[in-house]
Amino acid sequence: MSLGVTLIVDGVPRRADANATLAASLLAAGITAFRRDLGGHPRAPLCGMGTCFECRVTVDGVADVRACLEPVRDGMRIETGK
Amino acid sequence: MARTADVTVIGAGLVGAATAVGLAEAGLSVDLYDAEFPGSGSTGAAMGHLITMDDTPAQLALTAYSCQRWRVLAPSLPEACEIDYCGTLWLASHPEELVGVRDRITAFAAHGVRAEVMEERRVREQEPNVCPGLAGAFWVPDDGVCYPPAVARALVDRAAALGAAVHSGERVTAIAPHEIHLANGSRRPAGAIVVAAGVHSPELIPGLPVVPRKGHLVITDRQPGLVRSQLIEFGYLHSAHALGSASVACNIQPRRTGQLLIGSSRELVGFDGRINRVLLNAMLERAAKFVPAVNSTRVLRTWTGFRPATPDKLPLIGRWPSLPDLWIATGHEGLGITLAPGTADLIVAGITGRPAPIDPSPYAPDRTMPTMTTAVA
Amino acid sequence: MRRVRHADVVVIGAGPAGLAAASAAAERGRSVLLVDQGLRPGGQIWRHRDEQALPSAARRLMARARNAGVKLVSGCRLVDAGSPNELVIDFRGRIDRHQTDAVIIATGARERFIPFPGWTLPGVTGIGGLQALLKGGLPVADTRIVLAGSGPLLLSVAAAVAQAGGRVQLVGEQAGAAALRRFAIRVLRDPAKLRQAISYRWACRSAPFRTDTWAVRAHGDGRLQSVEVSERGHLRSIRCDWLGIGSGLVPNTDLGQLLQCQVEHGAIAVDALQATSVAGVWAVGECTGVKGDEAATIEGEIAGRAAAGDAAGAGSTALQAARDSGRRFGRLLEETFAPRPEVLALATPDTILCRCEDVPMRSVDPGWTPRQAKLWARVGMGVCQGAVCGPSCTALFGWSANTVRPPLGNPSCGEWKSGLDSAD
Numbered sequence: 001m002s003l004g005v006t007l008i009v010d011g012v013p014r015r016a017d018a019n020a021t022l023a024a025s026l027l028a029a030g031i032t033a034f035r036r037d038l039g040g041h042p043r044a045p046l047c048g049m050g051t052c053f054e055c056r057v058t059v060d061g062v063a064d065v066r067a068c069l070e071p072v073r074d075g076m077r078i079e080t081g082k
Numbered sequence: 083m084a085r086t087a088d089v090t091v092i093g094a095g096l097v098g099a100a101t102a103v104g105l106a107e108a109g110l111s112v113d114l115y116d117a118e119f120p121g122s123g124s125t126g127a128a129m130g131h132l133i134t135m136d137d138t139p140a141q142l143a144l145t146a147y148s149c150q151r152w153r154v155l156a157p158s159l160p161e162a163c164e165i166d167y168c169g170t171l172w173l174a175s176h177p178e179e180l181v182g183v184r185d186r187i188t189a190f191a192a193h194g195v196r197a198e199v200m201e202e203r204r205v206r207e208q209e210p211n212v213c214p215g216l217a218g219a220f221w222v223p224d225d226g227v228c229y230p231p232a233v234a235r236a237l238v239d240r241a242a243a244l245g246a247a248v249h250s251g252e253r254v255t256a257i258a259p260h261e262i263h264l265a266n267g268s269r270r271p272a273g274a275i276v277v278a279a280g281v282h283s284p285e286l287i288p289g290l291p292v293v294p295r296k297g298h299l300v301i302t303d304r305q306p307g308l309v310r311s312q313l314i315e316f317g318y319l320h321s322a323h324a325l326g327s328a329s330v331a332c333n334i335q336p337r338r339t340g341q342l343l344i345g346s347s348r349e350l351v352g353f354d355g356r357i358n359r360v361l362l363n364a365m366l367e368r369a370a371k372f373v374p375a376v377n378s379t380r381v382l383r384t385w386t387g388f389r390p391a392t393p394d395k396l397p398l399i400g401r402w403p404s405l406p407d408l409w410i411a412t413g414h415e416g417l418g419i420t421l422a423p424g425t426a427d428l429i430v431a432g433i434t435g436r437p438a439p440i441d442p443s444p445y446a447p448d449r450t451m452p453t454m455t456t457a458v459a
Numbered sequence: 460m461r462r463v464r465h466a467d468v469v470v471i472g473a474g475p476a477g478l479a480a481a482s483a484a485a486e487r488g489r490s491v492l493l494v495d496q497g498l499r500p501g502g503q504i505w506r507h508r509d510e511q512a513l514p515s516a517a518r519r520l521m522a523r524a525r526n527a528g529v530k531l532v533s534g535c536r537l538v539d540a541g542s543p544n545e546l547v548i549d550f551r552g553r554i555d556r557h558q559t560d561a562v563i564i565a566t567g568a569r570e571r572f573i574p575f576p577g578w579t580l581p582g583v584t585g586i587g588g589l590q591a592l593l594k595g596g597l598p599v600a601d602t603r604i605v606l607a608g609s610g611p612l613l614l615s616v617a618a619a620v621a622q623a624g625g626r627v628q629l630v631g632e633q634a635g636a637a638a639l640r641r642f643a644i645r646v647l648r649d650p651a652k653l654r655q656a657i658s659y660r661w662a663c664r665s666a667p668f669r670t671d672t673w674a675v676r677a678h679g680d681g682r683l684q685s686v687e688v689s690e691r692g693h694l695r696s697i698r699c700d701w702l703g704i705g706s707g708l709v710p711n712t713d714l715g716q717l718l719q720c721q722v723e724h725g726a727i728a729v730d731a732l733q734a735t736s737v738a739g740v741w742a743v744g745e746c747t748g749v750k751g752d753e754a755a756t757i758e759g760e761i762a763g764r765a766a767a768g769d770a771a772g773a774g775s776t777a778l779q780a781a782r783d784s785g786r787r788f789g790r791l792l793e794e795t796f797a798p799r800p801e802v803l804a805l806a807t808p809d810t811i812l813c814r815c816e817d818v819p820m821r822s823v824d825p826g827w828t829p830r831q832a833k834l835w836a837r838v839g840m841g842v843c844q845g846a847v848c849g850p851s852c853t854a855l856f857g858w859s860a861n862t863v864r865p866p867l868g869n870p871s872c873g874e875w876k877s878g879l880d881s882a883d
């Protein structure tokens with residue numbers, strides 16, 4: 001795996017494969033709570049293909065971005081667990 | 083079926099549901115019919131704003147009374163009914179929109195409804211996401227919001243607990259003296275009959291002056307705190323008043339879920355429920371003009387619904403002369419959620435012969451009013 | 460600012476069906492726009508990061524589309540359509556309106572999930588979902604993986620996971636041994652499918668494959684730690700890092716519904732030339748019924764020709780026969796891998812049914828209509844608009860599909876608005 005870009009995940013810099021999707025990169029970084037349900041329980045990708053919306057995270061200030069459809073970019077800021 | 087109920091109510095929207103509860107509480111036996119399920123009609127498509135409106139003195143009297151009744155009802159409703167007394171903030175773009183507002187405050191006060199003028203600075207304090215440069219606002223703190231289909235469900239459950247027989251999924255095809263006909267071909271004896279079938283009431287009572295007035299609504303994803311009170315532009319009054327022409331107005335409602343519900347549009351196109359994208363665009367532009375942050379909210383769904391409109395913008399509540407013991411409770415246009423408890427009280431008073439809580443004559447279904455054609459023109 | 464553009468044919472979905480349709484139409488002189496929301500073309504089956512690693516059939520089809528002059532845009536979503544001639548497309552944040560004479564829907568399928576306790580835990584994914592994440596770069600080497608679901612996807616994903624170094628603890632197929640034998644006999648008659656099945660099984664040869672086996676409950680504290688499976692009537696617990704689940708695939712019909720196309724048995728209804736009930740709209744591949752990539756490619760070929768006005772070419776006997784054989788295979792898939800009653804009975808009253816709105820099973824009454832469940836209990840009201848719980852409810856309660864209203868895919872209000880008609 002080529003570790004090509006740096007993501008800022010909840011304030012912490014993480015290296016990621018430049019060709020990977022954001023969802024795969026976050027899972028690789030050990031993120032389990034992409035979002036939280038109404039009861040505060042963690043949720044993470046289910047479908048991997050844009051239909052379930054379980055992988056929603058905030059990307060560069062834009063809320064509810066589906067991480068499984070999002071390419072990674074160097075310097076991207078991600079907030080999880082909302 | 084051996085027993086003939088004292089009253090047969092046709093339609094379990096919020097109006098029929100509230101009426102069934104009122105009748106059952108008055109000790110009458112009730113049969114309640116709905117073609118689909120409680121709350122499935124206009125009630126299931128409505129914003130659920132509980133709002134004091136004063137297009138005419140009669141409208142003010144009934145909305146104010148009904149809002150009081152909501153206050154009593156609200157604490158007994160389940161959580162799913164999402165009651166929230168968020169108030170209404172009427173946004174004025176131009177100073178002339180606030181002309182005459184003192185008289186409105188006085189008129190509201192006469193009905194025990196608090197209202198005040200709010201200057202621009204305070205509007206922005208209360209609603210930081212409202213655009214700058216407004217002339218001010220008219221603030222009605224006692225208005226609220228509910229989730230209408232859940233209220234209809236809760237009230238029908240309550241009526242059932244009081245002994246009412248609820249027939250969901252049973253369409254009434256015709257009414258006759260002391261008898262109703264069902265879609266499955268059977269006939270049921272009836273005592274008094276209350277038609278509360280919303281926009282479909284004219285199918286049971288030909289000639290009833292009710293037409294469907296279509297509206298669009300847009301629901302967003304959860305974004306709590308963006309808007310705190312229900313925001314309506316003053317132009318809404320005109321949009322609601324002018325029956326004939328298609329119109330839009332800014333009407334943004336914060337839901338208990340943290341979502342925004344965005345309206346409103348009005349047009350007369352029969353029962354065509356398709357999305358009119360030109361009107362929808364204009365509607366969303368209006369919303370974004372007053373709250374620019376609306377543009378960044380994510381949209382889940384758009385739908386349309388039909389308001390049961392009458393030529394003179396007042397509901398039809400009371401006896402209808404074509405059959406003995408036939409009562410009508412419909413024609414509430416964009417206020418049927420607000421007006422359901424008050425309507426129920428007037429119908430119960432009529433049927434039981436008890437004194438009415440407010441003067442019922444302005445809403446008498448056989449009052450003189452313009453024909454639909456003149457009203458639309 | 461909004462721009463209005465034109466393409467003779469717009470194809471939505473760049474999987475095998477969409478690629479074939481776009482190529483066939485472009486080769487007949489039509490200007491073709493091929494739109495896909497994924498990062499790269501290929502759809503679910505040919506999802507990739509490196510095109511060179513794809514099977515030759517995939518590379519050939521992608522090259523064909525390029526050579527034919529298809530304009531392919533990835534990472535773009537159809538947001539709305541006022542009519543089949545007016546499509547609103549989100550090009551990575553910029554909204555364009557596309558006018559077109561022909562629309563070909565090739566939006567594929569999604570996984571069907573039957574809720575069971577613990578299925579919302581992080582680490583529980585779709586079987587296809589796990590494959591997609593893997594192809595998206597998820598490292599699985601030395602992780603423990605259980606796959607428990609139904610259908611041919613199980614083996615292909617087990618193979619992919621094993622090849623990536625994952626330790627597959629169990630491949631559980633809920634269908635019974637007898638049903639699977641009948642299915643195998645049909646596959647034996649098709650050399651290509653047989654070769655594929657053998658290669659998959661070879662790739663994950665160290666993983667136990669069990670029929671009559673399904674996940675009963677997922678355990679974990681904030682993340683999946685183990686799964687309890689029912690393996691041929693016996694319960695046992697397996698520690699694992701990933702659990703892939705899914706009871707087969709269901710067609711993605713939302714775009715067809717938005718365009719008012721007739722939907723039958725959960726699939727967009729089409730005629731012999733893949734035309735839908737709406738003039739100017741064709742549908743191809745899994746959105747018209749699940750049947751695999753080969754049949755999807757053939758359907759794409761037929762519709763691409765038809766949409767370009769080549770009805771004779773679209774009606775060619777060879778193509779029609781191949782397509783009909785694909786449809787028969789699809790029916791066999793449906794029969795073989797239908798969720799069994801024990802699986803449909805796994806959810807407890809507390810199990811979440813609608814994941815977007817956190818609606819538990821106990822809040823709904825199977826006797827309701829889907830609209831009633833939505834209005835009374837918020838089932839399907841959330842951001843996925845019933846894409847996940849809709850098929851669950853159909854399997855569990857026999858409910859019909861959710862209605863579709865614009866917009867599609869949760870765009871921002873501003874984006875969507877910029878694609879709507881304005882009066883001036």
Ligand SMILES: Cc1cc2nc3c(=O)[nH]c(=O)nc-3n(C[C@H](O)[C@H](O)[C@H](O)COP(=O)(O)OP(=O)(O)OC[C@H]3O[C@@H](n4cnc5c(N)ncnc54)[C@H](O)[C@@H]3O)c2cc1C
Binds near residue numbers: 095097128
């Ligand atoms: C977009 C929109 C927004 C709105 N916003 C608000 C708001 O914010 N506040 C407000 O107060 N009002 C609002 N309204 C108005 C409100 O929705 C209606 O006035 C109200 O729902 C009318 O209630 P109803 O019980 O009379 O009619 P419905 O809710 O339509 O109930 C009639 C019932 O009768 C049943 N029925 C019909 N025909 C038959 C038959 N032949 N046999 C048996 N059953 C039958 C139907 O199935 C239905 O359930 C809005 C309306 C729309 C369209």
Ligand SMILES: Cc1cc2nc3c(=O)[nH]c(=O)nc-3n(C[C@H](O)[C@H](O)[C@H](O)COP(=O)(O)OP(=O)(O)OC[C@H]3O[C@@H](n4cnc5c(N)ncnc54)[C@H](O)[C@@H]3O)c2cc1C
Binds near residue numbers: 128354355830864
């Ligand atoms: C206060 C409130 C909040 C809500 N919040 C949400 C929410 O968060 N998320 C959400 O998804 N929904 C929400 N809804 C909407 C609700 O679930 C229904 O979608 C809505 O009541 C009306 O239904 P509908 O028109 O969308 O379609 P349906 O309920 O499916 O159908 C209603 C009628 O519309 C007709 N219809 C459907 N589609 C079309 C079409 N394309 N053209 C013409 N007619 C059509 C149908 O034939 C049917 O007769 C909310 C409703 C209310 C009242």
Ligand code: FES
Binds near residue numbers: 044049053055066
């Ligand atoms: S994982 Fe389902 S939408 Fe991204």
